[in-house]
Amino acid sequence: MIITASVALTGLLLAIVSAIWIHYESLRYLSVRLSNVPIKPPLRLVLGVFGVFVAHVLEMLVFAVLYLSLIPFERFGGLQGNFPVNFVPNFADAFYFSCITYTSLGFGDIVPTGWIRLIAGLEALLGLVLITWTASFLYLEMTRYWQEH
Structure with a gap:
């Protein structure tokens, strides 16, 4: 059980x-690169x-x-449907399953069991945080580009 x-x-x-890490690096890369691309602000936002x-x-x-990785081992639980x-x-x-969990769309046809329930719950929380971070990033980028235009 402990293992x-x-x-x-x-x-x-x-x-x-x-x-x-993927999210941070992606936002950092986009922030730096998009400001150096010689295209109009609306297209920059689309690329962002x-x-x-x-x-x-x-x-x-x-x-x-x-x-x-965990599903083949029954002790971790699985996906049922x-x-x-x-x-x-x-x-x-x-x-x-990851998509519907990350976006907090919710379960229906596939339901987690065992330890995978905990992982799914925290993936949903992380998805909410990262989607919110994205919204903040895009808002700041829009504000910056609209001031230029």
């Missing part, structure tokens, strides 16, 4: 740190939105990989 908890929590911590969208997808991928008997969720299932 199971340690592995699950270590994986969770690594996923959280990785997602925050696309850039943060890619960052969010990468962050969801981090959690999808974590789910896929309207799957056939003895079905093992694949990458698409794990990524879909």
